[in-house]
Amino acid sequence: MSKLYSHSAHEVLKTQLESVVEEVKNKTPPRFRIRIRSLNNTVYDEKHRMLVLGNKALERRFNSIAEVRAFMQTCLMSRAIYDALKGGDHPTIRDLYYYALHTIEKTNIESFNGQDESDAIIQDIEVLTGLLREDMGVVADSRGSIVGNIVLESKGNKIDCSRLGIGSFSIPSLCDQLRINSVDAEYVLVIEKDAIFQRLNDLEYWRKNKCILVTGRGQPDRATRRMARRLIDEFKLPMYVLTDADPYGWYIYSTYKAGSVSLSYESFRLACPEASFLGMSMSDIEKYDIPKDHLIKASDMDIKRAKELLYVDEKTGQARYPWFAESAKWNKEIKSFLRKKLKAEIESKSAHGFRFLSDVYLPEKISTRDFIN
Numbered sequence: 001m002s003k004l005y006s007h008s009a010h011e012v013l014k015t016q017l018e019s020v021v022e023e024v025k026n027k028t029p030p031r032f033r034i035r036i037r038s039l040n041n042t043v044y045d046e047k048h049r050m051l052v053l054g055n056k057a058l059e060r061r062f063n064s065i066a067e068v069r070a071f072m073q074t075c076l077m078s079r080a081i082y083d084a085l086k087g088g089d090h091p092t093i094r095d096l097y098y099y100a101l102h103t104i105e106k107t108n109i110e111s112f113n114g115q116d117e118s119d120a121i122i123q124d125i126e127v128l129t130g131l132l133r134e135d136m137g138v139v140a141d142s143r144g145s146i147v148g149n150i151v152l153e154s155k156g157n158k159i160d161c162s163r164l165g166i167g168s169f170s171i172p173s174l175c176d177q178l179r180i181n182s183v184d185a186e187y188v189l190v191i192e193k194d195a196i197f198q199r200l201n202d203l204e205y206w207r208k209n210k211c212i213l214v215t216g217r218g219q220p221d222r223a224t225r226r227m228a229r230r231l232i233d234e235f236k237l238p239m240y241v242l243t244d245a246d247p248y249g250w251y252i253y254s255t256y257k258a259g260s261v262s263l264s265y266e267s268f269r270l271a272c273p274e275a276s277f278l279g280m281s282m283s284d285i286e287k288y289d290i291p292k293d294h295l296i297k298a299s300d301m302d303i304k305r306a307k308e309l310l311y312v313d314e315k316t317g318q319a320r321y322p323w324f325a326e327s328a329k330w331n332k333e334i335k336s337f338l339r340k341k342l343k344a345e346i347e348s349k350s351a352h353g354f355r356f357l358s359d360v361y362l363p364e365k366i367s368t369r370d371f372i373n
Helices: 006-025 068-086 093-100 115-129 194-202 222-235 247-258 264-270 282-287 300-309 328-340 346-352 356-367
Strands: 031-035 042-045 050-053 057-061 145-148 150-154 157-160 179-183 187-191 211-215 239-242 276-279
Touching (some): 006 068, 006 115, 031 068, 050 247, 050 264, 068 115, 093 115, 115 264, 179 222, 187 222, 194 346, 194 356, 211 222, 222 239, 222 247, 239 247, 247 276, 247 300, 282 328, 300 328, 346 356
Parallel strands (some): 187 211, 187 239, 239 276
Antiparallel strands (some): 042 050, 145 211, 150 179
């Protein structure tokens, strides 16, 4: 079971807040040094094969007119999280927003202009303290589901994910508080779409093919990515990702594999560099003879996203997504998409029968190891 950090998180936040008080007492203008969460400060760690946050930082100073508001917000939110930890509570990010929201005395200025602003401050606090939101017991919306021969334990209650009928287990935001008691599977199959996940679950694909099914319902949340990473780390299972044949589906695979810019400071906990892309690919459209009337014309946004996946900075020679731009297989697939300007959904395989995906495509791709890494 992953270590919980509520006690140390409490101490870290207490120390941070006390240091501000001491600086004020000593008549030293307090400040926070926070690494910048941006594309320009996100680098690809070739050794670990994931996106990580760089070392560029900003100073958020109390005695700067331009920065005093953000400084105040950082203190307010740190105090809110500290109070929750002290009381043994697990607030949602929206709870924290309302807890810290107020009109500044003798003004008509709100402490936060909206939850987006407070959410960004929570991420700043993660980077500032080295604590993750989950370490601090902060709950957020989670969309992921899991099913298969896996037994979980929460607060002494065992959850057998093979005994949920046509249902599945919803991965909680604080998934590190789950103990994974046992897993009887040969691989993890991560599925972009919830509808496909539900269909494969209904057919008990996981039982017949001895695997664990996971879905993040599109772009995955932190908890889904964390659960996938735990299955790899704790049970040494290979992971295969199934998405639509389009740049947005491929980017979802990228998020699982190498992380994302917005959460690059958390990649070591979320990214799964060993993940392999199972499909769909442009090559699959020809290989499995997907009818032309089942293909979809690519939009301008699709084409823009595809070009971004292959983007290489002319000045530095650095690729934005090296695992795409520097891969011969991915170059072939993405350039084929740009040339044909067509895409296909996973469901297009139903042209060959409703069980073609579960009975032919997936078993064949996995047995022949027809992946893109």
